[in-house]
Amino acid sequence: xxxxxxxxxxxxxxxxxxxxxxxxxxxxxxxxxxxxxxxxxxxxxxxxxxxxxxxxxxxxxxxxxxxxxxxxxxxxxxxxxxxxxxxxxxxxxxxxxxxxxxxxxxxxxxxxxxxxxxxxxxxxxxxxxxxxxxxxxxxxxxxxxxxxxxxxxxxxxxxxxxxxxxxxxxxxxxxxxxxxxxxxxxxxxxxxxxxxxxxxxxxxxxxxxxxxxxxxxxxxxxxxxxxxxxxxxxxxxxxxxxxxxxxxxxxxxxxxxxxxxxxxxxxxxxxxxxxxxxxxxxxxxxxxxxxxxxxxxxxxxxxxxxxxxxxxxxxxxxxxxxxxxxxxxxxxxxxxxxxxxxxxxxxxxxxxxxxxxxxxxxxxxxxxxxxx
Amino acid sequence: xxxxxxxxxxxxxxxxxxxxxxxxxxxxxxxxxxxxxxxxxxxxxxxxxxxxxxxxxxxxxxxxxxxxxxxxxxxxxxxxxxxxxxxxxxxxxxxxxxxxxxxxxxxxxxxxxxxxxxxxxxxxxxxxxxxxxxxxxxxxxxxxxxxxxxxxxxxxxxxxxxxxxxxxxxxxxxxxxxxxxxxxxxxxxxxxxxxxxxxxxxxxxxxxxxxxxxxxxxxxxxxxxxxxxxxxxxxxxxxxxxxxxxxxxxxxxxxxxxxxxxxxxxxxxxxxxxxxxxxxxxxxxxxxxxxxxxxxxxxxxxxxxxxxxxxxxxxxxxxxxxxxxxxxxxxxxxxxxxxxxxxxxxxxxxxxxxxxxxxxxxxxxxxxxxxxxxxxxxxxxxxxxxxxxxxxxxxxxxxxxxxxxxxxxxxxxxxxxxxxxxxxxxxxxxxxxxxxxxxxxxxxxxxxxxxxxxxxxxxxxxxxxxxxxxxxxxxxxxxxxxxxxxxxxxxxxxxxxxxxxxxxxxxxxxxxxxxxxxxxxxxxxxx
Numbered sequence: 001x002x003x004x005x006x007x008x009x010x011x012x013x014x015x016x017x018x019x020x021x022x023x024x025x026x027x028x029x030x031x032x033x034x035x036x037x038x039x040x041x042x043x044x045x046x047x048x049x050x051x052x053x054x055x056x057x058x059x060x061x062x063x064x065x066x067x068x069x070x071x072x073x074x075x076x077x078x079x080x081x082x083x084x085x086x087x088x089x090x091x092x093x094x095x096x097x098x099x100x101x102x103x104x105x106x107x108x109x110x111x112x113x114x115x116x117x118x119x120x121x122x123x124x125x126x127x128x129x130x131x132x133x134x135x136x137x138x139x140x141x142x143x144x145x146x147x148x149x150x151x152x153x154x155x156x157x158x159x160x161x162x163x164x165x166x167x168x169x170x171x172x173x174x175x176x177x178x179x180x181x182x183x184x185x186x187x188x189x190x191x192x193x194x195x196x197x198x199x200x201x202x203x204x205x206x207x208x209x210x211x212x213x214x215x216x217x218x219x220x221x222x223x224x225x226x227x228x229x230x231x232x233x234x235x236x237x238x239x240x241x242x243x244x245x246x247x248x249x250x251x252x253x254x255x256x257x258x259x260x261x262x263x264x265x266x267x268x269x270x271x272x273x274x275x276x277x278x279x280x281x282x283x284x285x286x287x288x289x290x291x292x293x294x295x296x297x298x299x300x301x302x303x304x305x306x307x308x309x310x311x312x313x314x315x316x317x318x319x320x321x322x323x324x325x326x327x328x329x330x331x332x333x334x335x336x337x338x339x340x341x342x343x344x345x346x347x348x349x350x351x352x353x354x355x356x357x358x359x360x361x362x363x364x365x366x367x368x369x370x371x372x
Numbered sequence: 373x374x375x376x377x378x379x380x381x382x383x384x385x386x387x388x389x390x391x392x393x394x395x396x397x398x399x400x401x402x403x404x405x406x407x408x409x410x411x412x413x414x415x416x417x418x419x420x421x422x423x424x425x426x427x428x429x430x431x432x433x434x435x436x437x438x439x440x441x442x443x444x445x446x447x448x449x450x451x452x453x454x455x456x457x458x459x460x461x462x463x464x465x466x467x468x469x470x471x472x473x474x475x476x477x478x479x480x481x482x483x484x485x486x487x488x489x490x491x492x493x494x495x496x497x498x499x500x501x502x503x504x505x506x507x508x509x510x511x512x513x514x515x516x517x518x519x520x521x522x523x524x525x526x527x528x529x530x531x532x533x534x535x536x537x538x539x540x541x542x543x544x545x546x547x548x549x550x551x552x553x554x555x556x557x558x559x560x561x562x563x564x565x566x567x568x569x570x571x572x573x574x575x576x577x578x579x580x581x582x583x584x585x586x587x588x589x590x591x592x593x594x595x596x597x598x599x600x601x602x603x604x605x606x607x608x609x610x611x612x613x614x615x616x617x618x619x620x621x622x623x624x625x626x627x628x629x630x631x632x633x634x635x636x637x638x639x640x641x642x643x644x645x646x647x648x649x650x651x652x653x654x655x656x657x658x659x660x661x662x663x664x665x666x667x668x669x670x671x672x673x674x675x676x677x678x679x680x681x682x683x684x685x686x687x688x689x690x691x692x693x694x695x696x697x698x699x700x701x702x703x704x705x706x707x708x709x710x711x712x713x714x715x716x717x718x719x720x721x722x723x724x725x726x727x728x729x730x731x732x733x734x735x736x737x738x739x740x741x742x743x744x745x746x747x748x749x750x751x752x753x754x755x756x757x758x759x760x761x762x763x764x765x766x767x768x769x770x771x772x773x774x775x776x777x778x779x780x781x782x783x784x785x786x787x788x789x790x791x792x793x794x795x796x797x798x799x800x801x802x803x804x805x806x807x808x809x810x811x812x813x814x815x816x817x818x819x820x821x822x823x824x825x826x827x828x829x830x831x832x833x834x835x836x837x838x839x840x841x842x843x844x845x846x847x848x849x850x851x852x853x854x855x856x857x858x859x860x861x862x863x864x865x866x867x868x869x870x871x872x873x874x875x876x877x878x879x880x881x882x883x884x885x886x887x888x889x890x891x892x893x894x895x896x897x898x899x
Contacts, residue, residue, distance in 0.1 A: 013522065017535030018384050040454040044486055051454040053491055061491060067531045068456070094470035105459040105478060112463030130583065132419035148530060152461050156583045160526055164533050166385060243384045243533050248525035251416035307522050307537035309382050309496060342467040350464065 002323040004266055004331055007273070007316075010246050011265045016304035017247045019276065019314065023240040023300050025167070026293040028282070034175060034231040035238070036287035037064045049229055052172060062172040062232055065284050070165035070242075073280035075147055078102055078271075086271060086325050087142050088335035092116055094342035101141060108141035109151040115347040116340040126157040133255040134159070135264050139335035145252060146271050153350075159252075162245045162272050165280075167290070170236030177230030181220040193217055231287055238290060244276040247307075267332035270325030277318040376441075376500040376546050377514050379406060379538045381527050386492045388447065390528030393565070397490040400444035400497050400554060401527055404565035404600050407435065409524045409536075410517065411575050417523035422583070424576060430516035433509075435567035439603040440501045441546075442554040445494035446872060453488035493872070498549050503540065514540065552871070553608040553826070560604030567600060574599035608824040609870045611878040615722045616715035617729040618692075618759045619749040621737065630747040631708035634693040635845045638773055639853065641709055642890035644737040644746070645689035649714075652731045666724060669889055684822055685718035687728070688889040690881055693772050695761045695841070695896055706772045706843035706896075711758055712749070715881055717822045717888070762882075766897035767868045767875035769882055770840035774847035774861040775893035776886035777813045778820060781860045782806060810835060814864060817884040817893070827876070832867040839863040841896065856886045866895065 009015050027033035042048030054060030065073075078087045079102050090101035092113055104110035108122055118140070125136035138145055148161030187193040193212065201207050212218040222228065249269055254260035282290040292299040303311040381401070390405060392398035398405070414420070414427035424431070460481040469476030503510070517538060524536035574597060581594045606612070621641070623630045632641050649667045654660075664670045667687050671680030692711040695704050714728045729751065736745035752759065786802040794802075811833060818828040834840075837847045840863055847861040864884070868876040885893035 013519075017522070018533065020384060041457070043455050043484070044453065046452050046454055046486075051452075053450045053452075053489075054448070063454070066456070068458070092467065094467040095473055097470045099463075104463060106461045106463070109461065110463045111461050111465075112467040115464040115467060130421050132421055154586065156585065160530055161533075164385065164531055241385050245384075245525050245533050247523060247535060248533075251523060251525070253419045256419075305382070305384060305535055307382075307535050309380070309535070342464075342471050344468055344471050347464040347468050 002320070002327040004324070004327045007266070007269055007324065008262075010269060011250060011262070013250065015246060015250075016312075017245070017307045018305045019244040019246065019273075019302070019316075020305050020311075021240070021242040021276065021300065021302050023242075023279075024293040024296040024298075025238040025240055025282070025290040026295075027234075027238075028289040028291050031237075031293065031295065032233065034233060034287070035064070035169065035290070036229070036231040036285060037062050037169065037172075038066065038069065038285070039229060050174065050232065052174065052232075056174060059171055059236075062169040062234070063166070064169050064238065064288065064290075065167040065240075067164050067166050069284075070167065070240075070280060071147055071161070071163070074163070074165065074275050074278060075143055076102055077275065077278050077280075078143055083274065083322070086274065086329050086334065088140060089337040090118070090140065091339040092342055093339060098339075102143060106152070107144040107147065107149045108137060109144070109149050109153065111153055111347075112342060113340075114153060115343055115350060117343065118338070118340055119343075119346060122151075123154055126151045126155040128255075129157045129159065130155060131255075132253050134252045135254040135260060138252075138264055138268065138332070142268060142271055142335075145268050146275060160245070160248050162248050162268075163243065163275055164245075165240060165242035167238065167240045167284070169232060169234035169238045172232035172234050172236070174232050175230035176228045178228055179222040181216065181222075183217055183219065187212065187217045237293070240290075242276060244272050263328070263332045266328040267325075270321065270328040273316055273321035274318070274325045277316055277321045279318075375503045375506075375543065376541050377503055377517075377538065378541045378546070378549075379410075379440075379499045379501075379517075379521055379536065381406070381409075381497050381499075381524065381534050381536045382495045383492055383497075383527075384495070384533045384535060385531075386495065387532070388490045388492060388528050389487065389532055391488075393563075397447075397449045397488055398564075399447040399449065399490040399492075400442045400552075400564075402564035402566065403439055403442075403499060403603070404567055404571070405527060406499055407431075407567040407571065408575060409527050410434070410520055411572060413523035413525070413536075414520040417520055422580075424572070427516050427520050428572065430513035430520070431572040432569075433513040434501070434517060435571045436569055437501050439556040439564075439566045440499040441556070442497065442499055442605065443546075443549045443551040444497040444554065445492050445551050446870070447490040447492045449490050450488050453486045456485045456487060457482040458485050459483075494551070496551065498551065500541075500546055514538070554605045555608060557604045557606040560606040562605055563602040564605050565600045566603045571597075571599045608826045609830075609876055611823055611827065612719070613879045614715050614717065614881060615725040616713050616754070616763065616881060617725055617732075618711060618713050618752045618754055618756070619732065620711050620752045621709070621747045622750050624736070624745055624748055627750075629710040631710055632691065634691075634706065634709050634773065635849055636851050638691045638693075638709060638891050639851055639887075640740075641691040641712060641737070642689040643740055645691075645712055645714070646687075646890075647740060648735050648737060648749075649687060649689070649728065649732060652735060656727075656731055683718065684716065685721060686716060686889065687724070688715050688717060688881075688883060688891075689713075690715065690762075690883060690891045690894055692758070692762055692894075693843075694758055695772075703842055706839070706841045711752065713759070713762065713881055717883075719822075761896050762894070763880040764897055765877035765879045766899045767877050768866070768898040769868075769878075769880070769895040770865040770898050771863045771893060772839075772841055772844060772896050773892050773894045774839075774850055775814065775817060775835075775864045775884050776852060776856045776861050777810065777859050778817045778885055779813050779859070781810050781813060810860075810862070814862075814884070818866075821882070821884050821888060823878075826871070827868060827878070830869045830871055830873075832869055834865040835862040837862065840865045840898075850892070852887055852892060853890075856892070859886055861892075864893075864895075865898075 027035045037050045051063040052060050077083055091098050128136050146162050150158045213220050254264045302315050304314045305311055390398045418426040459478045462481045466476045466478050521536045521538035527534045585592050585594050621630045650663050653663050665682045669686045671682040690713040691709040694707040694710050696707045698705045733751040735749050737747040739746050786806050814833050815828045847863050868878045870876050882895040883893050
């Protein structure tokens, strides 16, 4: 059984401010392989495509996977077999579908769960958070304390995220690619399909769009600027930076009860360490499979960061974190697994109580906030 | 001994997402942003999430303090933003659809969120509050704030995780902190929000309003925070924009330019400007002392014989040689003087420059010997190209009149020793020492002209006897006042740089060295 006191130094007020992991990565094809960053939609002056800051031909930083995207990859681990006993598994059923609270974008503050029989429980838990006691919330939705939560539809209680992880590439060279769809058969030449008579103008050019193009019956070259992104070469390397905020964790209380506060903090620390030391899949998207770079002296750096800025080497393995969490979860007494039904009537009453506007319009108006 | 209460915030990832009033990435973070983080940290640290008690007196003390000096890691603002689509908290709509057998998706309910960050070159930003009265109460407040500071976990957006600490540091320790220095400055247009008396109370009220914004009778908008002030900040690598007024020099009773030879008559033009300024000032009620100091640059009384310098708070009369495009190759060439600028190198002299604009326009320049009028001053626009050659922002400048070094460049007579029979190594040593000496004198001249020590330290300097601008003469041929003759003159080129070697655009007019108040050492922008 793991020693539940082994990380108590991280819970002391004079302890380190954070743990930071820095992983040096590379494409699975090799350090000179092409990788495909995330693409972003155009709008408001942004042409769309990759997010590359700096000199496109020199020093720059390219976003490969954002904080939110990394969080979406990490949080579902608590539904996996090996980890599921660490947190209560809350399932909301609506019709034939069901969603885990671990997958709900706004976690314990998500509207889908507040419109169930858990509404009062969660409201009470959030009110207790505002009164300085996070124990109840930890019983029902402990990952909300790890990844952050905002009860935007009710009490407005907010807790910050403890974990942030981002993957960036440095000094990238952007590549382009072109392609052409070639149909299996030349439908027109084989006489299978007839082109419309008014398809071409007097000069023989196709007027507007070829009607066969949308259905895949003709050759289609890929030429639009938004479709020719060919990945990047990361000449300066790829790196994942992850942070576990210990100073923020030390701001969780179970009211004035010091013993319960310690149990609460140990439990959340365990969950945080488990998530922090978990390496999310290196497969981010097609064309972007990342692995550790063995050419680096330390492919994985793990440090304690103190308030003075001092960095001291440290290490906590994933297995050690898991064992610790099992022990602290047992001490804390993890909340019960629950499956609840989505309550249409409760949702209707919720909307009516808030002035009768549709929740969609209200949500847009107040911009109720982001998911992880 | 002067000291500072220093709050240091270290970003755990090299990015900051906080936005300023212009919706642009804000760097460095404003004092108000830090204050708000301290308020939140205090509430969380002592578990007073609805109403502050423990740290309230200390926060009230802090909001009354003068705005801090900010020392921040240099940062590059991202030039473009990227757009995320974050799901709205309307899972009930999706659940309702599913409960009815529908197939709605949360992906159908998303809000656009634009992200634009500042990339940090290092992790730290320091806020230095001057310690005035070091009484017991203030010391207790600093102790409380130091404890609260350790609980600051974010500064900016929720993804900007930080570690923070606070302590009292000495002036020497403050000098040793690395980063760009941002000084509070009244006249700077680059402002930051800062707290004032009542800010913490307003924040508490706003928090209460936020917690109650969704009520049974509907949504109650939360009023924006208004209890703050705007404080101007300027980086020490940024030169101040000097106020100036420009005049064309015209022939009497015509609108044709009256030209003066730059090499031989620049000093004469400055002298005539000084004369007419004195005369007009006397007739408009200036005191003799003010005329003596601000216009003539004499700190000594008429009875004293030894000259007493008055520092930068005085007029500088800068005759401007025209920079003309000549020849088939359209080369810019320095020509004769046809315009003049009146400016100062000191702070807070805007009213005097405004006086010159009104009082000296249409005045006649009088020859100091014959007392006859030789030209008339005509107010000219500041945006005129001939003026902007000397006043626009540029990182590269070169002299149109040489810089008179502010000291002897060869007190140990190294040049004499170079004529002796010495070996190559000794020759190199002597030349290096000479160059180092000249370099130091030129950087000294830069600081004497009102530029920051930071700018003076990092500027790249070239010097030689031959001018960098076509049309200039050898440095030694320019006529100077008798008391300046014993100092060596050089033509100089400056490339302004910051600590990282990045180009810094500096506004003119720039005038360095001895005789700078009369137009010696005048620079024109090369870019």
